[in-house]
Amino acid sequence: MIKLTFCLRRLPHLSREEFQDYWLNHHGPLVRSFMQAMRVRRYVQTHSLGDAALSAGLALSRGAPEPFDGIAELYWDSREDIEAVGRDPAGREAGRVLLEDERKFIDLAQSPLWYNEEREIIALGETSHAR
Structure with a gap:
């Protein structure tokens, strides 16, 4: 599988809560509506916790x-x-509409993205029995 990873920074005028609400409840369903035209097999959003104390150290x-x-x-x-x-043409139109929507909540110039392949090192459900 090929994956696109997009590290998002919100536009400065949006709070973290406003950003996450728009992303989850507006943009997420918009992406879903275009999944066939874009041939997307899976779409995952990872939302920051916004807990500065937890991440500071x-x-x-x-x-x-x-x-x-x-x-x-x-x-x-x-x-x-x-x-x-x-x-x-349907795929290109989907990309155009999604980019137009992204401009409403993502600081695109500060949000890197790239294609990649995963290399799983620890699988879900795997446990270590080393002693």
């Missing part, structure tokens, strides 16, 4: 930048599926 120990407000992950079966979306 972790960020400080690594010299990390300001945290993201969330991460979006979209999955496709293959690179060919992604390329087919670009050739399909």
